[in-house]
Amino acid sequence: MALEQWDTIIIGGGPAGLSAALVLGRCCRKVLVCDAGAPRNWAAHHMHGYLTRDGVPPAEFKGFARQELAQYGNVHFWEGEVTDVVRTPENTFRVKLDDHRSELARKLLIATGVKDQLPNLPRIDEFWGTSVHQCPYCDGWELRGAPIAVYGKGRRGLEMARAMTAWTSDIALCSDGRSGLAENDRESLARNGVELIEDRIAELDGGDGQLQAIVFKSGRRLARNALFFDTPVVPHSQLARKLGCQFNRSGGVRCGKYEATSVSGVFVAGNIIKDVQLAIVAAAEGARAAFGINRSLTREDFDQRATGVKRVEHPSVDDKDAARRRPQS
Ligand SMILES: Cc1cc2nc3c(=O)[nH]c(=O)nc-3n(C[C@H](O)[C@H](O)[C@H](O)COP(=O)(O)OP(=O)(O)OC[C@H]3O[C@@H](n4cnc5c(N)ncnc54)[C@H](O)[C@@H]3O)c2cc1C
Incomplete structure (x- = not known):
């Protein structure tokens, strides 16, 4: 037929x-x-x-x-x-x-x-879509001026951190291990007030979908309202x-x-x-x-x-x- x-x-x-x-x-x-x-x-x-x-x-x-x-x-x-x-x-x-x-x-x-491929970070599923985001154009406005983390290594991490400077000046770039960034990139980040943290991440912490902190294996706890990544x-x-x-x-x-x-x-x-x-x-x-x-x-x-x-x-x-x-x- x-x-x-x-x-x-x-x-x-x-x-x-x-x-x-x-x-x-x-x-x-x-x-x-x-x-x-x-x-x-x-x-x-x-x-x-x-x-x-x-x-x-x-x-x-x-x-x-x-x-x-x-x-x-x-x-x-x-x-x-x-x-x-x-x-x-x-x-x-x-x-x-x-x-x-x-x-x-x-x-x-x-x-x-x-x-999307979520970064391999413990508890990230709890926050995905509510306080873990991949697109600043979609969710940056709600977090303007807020303390945020960027997750990423190398150019990807650097570029997401640079993009986020349109929305906030309180940015920590977390590379979860060596960032692979050259000295001049590190200087650019520092001059823009972006803290580069190369410590390994132990977990994301918070409740009811709201991220509160990035916990590092070193024991450091960094209070953050949101995390942006680019994978x-x-x-x-x-x-x-x-x-x-x-x-x-x-x-x-x-x-x-x-x-x-x-x-x-x-x-x-x-x-x-x-x-x-x-x-x-x-x-x-x-x-x-x-x-x-x-x-x-x-x-x-x-x-x-x-x-x-x-x-x-x-x-x-x-x-x-x-x-x-x-x-x-
Ligand atoms: C967490 C998150 C938040 C976002 N927030 C925003 C926002 O605030 N503003 C904004 O503009 N953008 C946002 N985006 C981006 C937005 O989701 C995309 O730009 C948009 O969905 C793309 O539309 P699309 O039609 O290309 O694909 P999709 O919306 O992904 O639709 C594709 C459809 O195709 C179907 N499909 C796939 N394979 C097959 C198959 N073999 N047979 C039949 N069907 C199939 C899927 O099931 C799906 O329904 C967000 C993205 C994410 C991940």
Whole structure:
């Protein structure tokens, strides 16, 4: 039996995927959103920096989005994991769901996000998302002027400490062992009032999600209201890699105009691109990808009606566009 064909299957129902669904829905496209329901910010109580939604709980944000999308009968949802994707000889995509069903789509949007890797510090799970954070743009305002710790070694630790100086002047950079920083970096930190502590960390201490102190193996106890860290993130799914998408040096999917990847018919949006990692940026990328997808679908159909020839239209991924997406520190 022939499978039903969607104009687009969106894999991932976070801000990127849902925003794309709205734009494509409004373009009269038949869309299926597949979402495993494990967004990156699951541990956070509030989402900040999203105009008109500043401070709302992430689940509430998703609820608003789903409510808006319910108006579009052409946008459908499936709750579960996409386990595999293959390109068919007809240049469509066969998407395998974890209930063993398959769905077919003309275009694919991968918006599966990334996962954080928490530093290996005793009791960190108790504070993650409430007073241990990875993004000062998300949670820095609430901690402005407060005593905070930064966790990290080498350049990563240094850069997070430097970033935090926008929000507070009371910063301790904890490298949990040798920092690996050169003398000039140590001097820069000292001149900025950042204390570098290379003692090994014994545990984080506090209660009810509120960090109170960093306890070092030396016995020192440093009172802190929050800890920020910057460790590498990992893609939430391997689907883009499986399809043969190229990646950039920072590990994000290489994409160009309208978030088109190097694989014809495949677009990406959100944190998987590894550009600015804010929810509103992910949503904007989703909208841009939706624009590119609808543009390609419209051109393909228009040309086929005009010439009788079926062809696949895909925006180019030139070096200028790809370079624009390289994150700057
Ligand atoms: C603790 C924390 C707090 C944060 N606070 C803020 C904040 O205050 N403000 C802000 O702007 N940003 C914040 N962020 C960042 C924000 O979470 C991301 O920018 C945003 O979630 C990215 O959206 P996305 O759509 O790319 O990915 P996500 O929101 O992570 O959504 C991806 C979705 O894809 C699904 N998925 C993955 N693989 C598959 C698969 N194979 N099949 C089906 N579905 C799949 C996942 O389950 C998930 O639901 C925070 C992040 C963290 C970790």
